Amino acid sequence: MITYIIRRMFGFIPVLFGVALFTFVLVRSIPGGPFDFVGDRQLPPQVVANIQAKYHLDWPTWKQFASYVIGDDLLGEEGTSRGLIRGDLGLSLFYRSQSVMDIIRTTLPTSAQLGVMSLLLGLLIGIPAGTVAALKQNSWLDYSTTFGAIFFLSVPSIVLGPLMIWIFALKLGWLPVAGWGSKAPYILGFLPNLGDLNVEYFKLAFMPVFALGTGSAAGIARLTRASLLQVVREDYIRTARAKGLAERTVIVVHALKNGLIPVVTIIGPAFAALVTGTFVIEQIFGINGMGKHFVASVGNRDYTVLMGVTLLYSVILVVANLMVDLTYALLDPRIRFD
C-alpha cells in the first residue's frame, strides 16, 4: 500500500509538468497579450516594451517557461522568479501589487470552505435519497426523488442563486443577501477562525451551500440509485439474504458498500472542482473565492494567475483521485494494491 502511494506520487511529477507545459504554451497562443491595451487604448510600443521587460515577456517562450519552472537565478538571469520547484507561482500581470500566491492565499480558503460544505451536503442528501429510490424502485418515493434530482440538475445556479436571494433575503428577510463570514487569518490556512464561526457565518453560507450542494446531491442520488439497482441483483446479495441476514444489514453492509464505488469515483473530480471555487455561485453571492480567477484571468491574459490556478486545480485533482483509488480497496475486497 505504502509503495503504491509512493509510486503514484512519483507519477504526479510528469503529469503536473505536462499540465504546466501545455497550459503555458496554450495561454500564450491566445491572440492578444496582457499589456497590448489599456481598456481600448492601444499603448505606444515603448510603454509595452517597458512592461514586457519587467515581466520577462520579451524572452523567448522556452526561456520564460524555464524561468517559470526553475527560477531566474538557476537560469543565470536577473529577475524575481524563484521558480515552481521552490513554490513560487510568479507575479500577477493584472493585479500589479500581488503575487499569484497572495491571490491563492486569500481566495482558496473561502472557496474550500464553501466547496467542502457543499460536497458534504451533496453526500448527505444524495446517498440516502438514491438508496431509498433504488430500494423502492417504481414507487412514488422513487419517482419524486428522481424528479427532484432532475429538477436540481437542470436548474442552473445562475437561476437558482438570484431566485433564492429574492425569496430568502429580500422577501422573507431571513438571510443576508451576499458575502462570506470568515476572514484571514485561517486555522491551518483554510479553516474559518473559531471567532468567525457563528450564526452569521452559517446564515451567509446557507444559500451558496444549498445552491451548490443540491446540484451535486442530484448527481450523487441518480448515480447511487443506478448503481444500487444493479448491485442488488448480484449473486452475493442473494447469498447474503439466503443465509438469513437482516434486510438492513444486506443493504447497508453488502449492497451499499459496493454500490458506492461509482459515487466515490465522481467524488474525486467533484471535490477538486468544488474546493477550487465555482465561478457562478461565487459571483452571484459576492463571495471572494478562487472561481473568478479561472475565468477572469483568461480575459485579462493574466498568464501567471491562469497558470497558478490551473496547476493548483491539477494538484488537488490528482491527490483526490489517489484518495479515491485508495478508498476502492476499502469498499471492494477484490481490489488490492499490492
Added chain:
Amino acid sequence: MLKNRKASLLLVVFAIFALLLVACQPETVTETVVQEVEVTRVITETVVEEGETVEVTRVVTETVTEIVEVEAEPEMVEQPVTLNWNFGTEPPTADPSLATDTTSVDVDTNLFIFLTKFHPVTGEVSPSLATEWEVGEDADGNQTWTFNLRNDVAWVKYNPVTGETVQEVDADGNPRFVNANDVVYGVKRTVNPDTASDYAYVLYIIKNAADINGGSEELTLDDLGVVALDDSTVQFTLETPAGYFPSIAGMWIAAPQPQWAIEEWGDKWTEAGLIVTNGAYVMESWIHGGELNLVKNPLWIDADNVQIERVEGQMIVEASTSFALYENNELDTTGVPLPEMDRVKADPMLSAEYYNAPAACTYYYGFVNTKYPFTDRNVRAAFSQAIDRQSLSDNVLKGGQIPATTFAPPGIFGAPEPGTLGLGYDVEGAQADLQTFLDQEGITLDEFNALDIVLMHNTSEGHARIAAAIQQMWADNLGVNVRVENQEWAVYLDTLRNTTPVEEEPHIFRMGWCADYPDENNWVHEVFNSDAGANRLRRNCVDANCAETTTSEFDELTVAAQLSQDPAERMEIYAQAEDILANVEAAYAPIYHYTTVAVTKPWLTRYFSLVGGNDFSSWTLDMDAKLAAQGN
C-alpha cells in the same frame, strides 16, 4: 443491537441540537472593569492611650480600586457616518503611477491629493494641491507651467493596530508635509521605464518624457521637464504648448508620491498598513478581491468638511446582487442592471431614487475607411443616417442616453451640443446617399448585399443587443443585410489594430471612449487624428493596410487647436473638426453619449463626477435616517 444503534443515533442528533442551541444563545457579555469603589468599614483597634489600653471603634470610608466583572450593558456606540459602497471589482492597483481603470482611480482619488481637481458638477479644473498656476516660456521657447503648492498637506499612515492615523516623520523626526519634490518624484516615477506604467504616455507632453520612457541612452530622468523650484513651486516644461495641461496635471499619474515608503516596500507599498497617503481618507484595510475600507483622515486639510467618516467598500461584481444589497439597505448607492430598469422606473419609491447623470463616454461605430464599399463617403453617410439613435436609447438602452452626432460628450471642453453638428437620423437622406453610390458603381442593392458587410463587436450581451437593433434599422431603412460577428475583447482589439490585413477586418466595428481629462484634445485628437491616434478608422491611409498615413484638414485642425492658447478659438476649431469627421468625411457613426444610471438612497447626497474618480469627501450622508431604515 438495532435499538441501541437507534438510541445512539438519537443521542448524536440531540447532541448536535444542543450544540446549535448553545451556539444560538445570545452570549452574556461580561466585562472586566477596573472600578473605584467606596468602601465603608468598621474598624476596631486597640490603642495604647496615655498608658491605658483602650478599644476604639472607628468608621472609615475609603476608596479602593478593585477589579470586578460586570455584565456589560448593550452599549449605544455612536456609529461613525458610514457609506456602504460597491467598488464593483477588485481595484487592480492603488499605485497612482499604475492606475488606469475607474476603480483604481476611485481609490486613488480618495487616498491622494492631485495637483488640480475637476469640479464635481461642471468638470472645470480647480485648485487642489496647487493653489494657482501660470503659463510661461523658458529660454529655449518651450512652454512652461508653474504650479504654486500649498504646504500644509500632511503625509499620513494608518496604523491598523491602534486605529490611529499618524503623520509621517522624516529621518530627523520632523513631520512630513507634501512638497514640490514629492510631485517631481511622482512624475518621474510614472515616466521611469522601470515602473512600467501603462499611462506613462499621457505624460509624453512633458519635455523628454517620451524618450526617457522609451529607454533613451542619452537622456536620464534628470532631463525630464519637471523641476522643483523650491519647496512649494513645481515647474513643468512641455514638448509642445498645451492649453489643457492643468487638466493633465490633475491626473493621478502626476500625483505626489512618498519616495521613502515606496523605496522601503517596493511593489507592496500600496498594501493596507504600509501605504503612505495624503488625501481625505486613509486605507483602513484591503482584503484583495473582498473589501477595501477607508476611514477619514483627521489630519486632512479640510477634515472639518468631510462628513462621511468611514467607507465600507465591497467588491460585488454581479450587478443583480449589488442591486439586491441596495434594496436590502446594505448599499447606499448602486448601478441599475438593465433587466431591473423597467421595474425601477415603475416603482414609486425606486423611481424617486433613480438618477441618470451624463457620463463622459461615447459609444460609436467605426467604419474601416479602406475597406470597400466603406471607402466611399456616401456609403458611410448612409449607414450613419439610418441609425435611429433616439429609439435605441428609449427602447434598448433605457437609461436616458443622449443620442450622439458628434464625438465628445457635453461637459468636455470644446464639445459641440449633441445634435447640432454631424449626421442625425434621416432615412431619406440615407437612402439617397446609398442610391448615389449604387448608381455611381452601377450595381443593384442585391449586388451590394452580396458584398457581405460585417459588423463586429466584442462579446457582450449589451453590445449584441445594440448591434441587433441597428442591424434591423439598416435592414428596414436601407434594405441592406449586415452580418453581426463578435470576438472576445483582447482578440477583438488585436483584430482592430491598424496593422491587421484589411481582409481580416470587419467593415464596421463597435468602440467606446471615455475621458481621461475634460478636453477635446483627449477626444478627436487622441482617438481619430490619423497621425497621433490609434487610427482604427484607417483614415488617410496610403494603402488599404495602412502602412503609411497622410494628414487631411481634420488632422491639421486638431493639431492647431492643441497649439492655440485662446479658448474661444479652440472651441471653434473643435466644432469644425467634429463636423468634418462626422459629416463631411462621415468616417464613423457616433451613436450615444453614456449616462451613469444609478439609484441612491434618500439619506445619501452624492455627486456624479463627469471625469475623475468618485470623491467621497464631497458627499454627505444622514446616518440617523440610514440606521432607522436598517431597523437599528
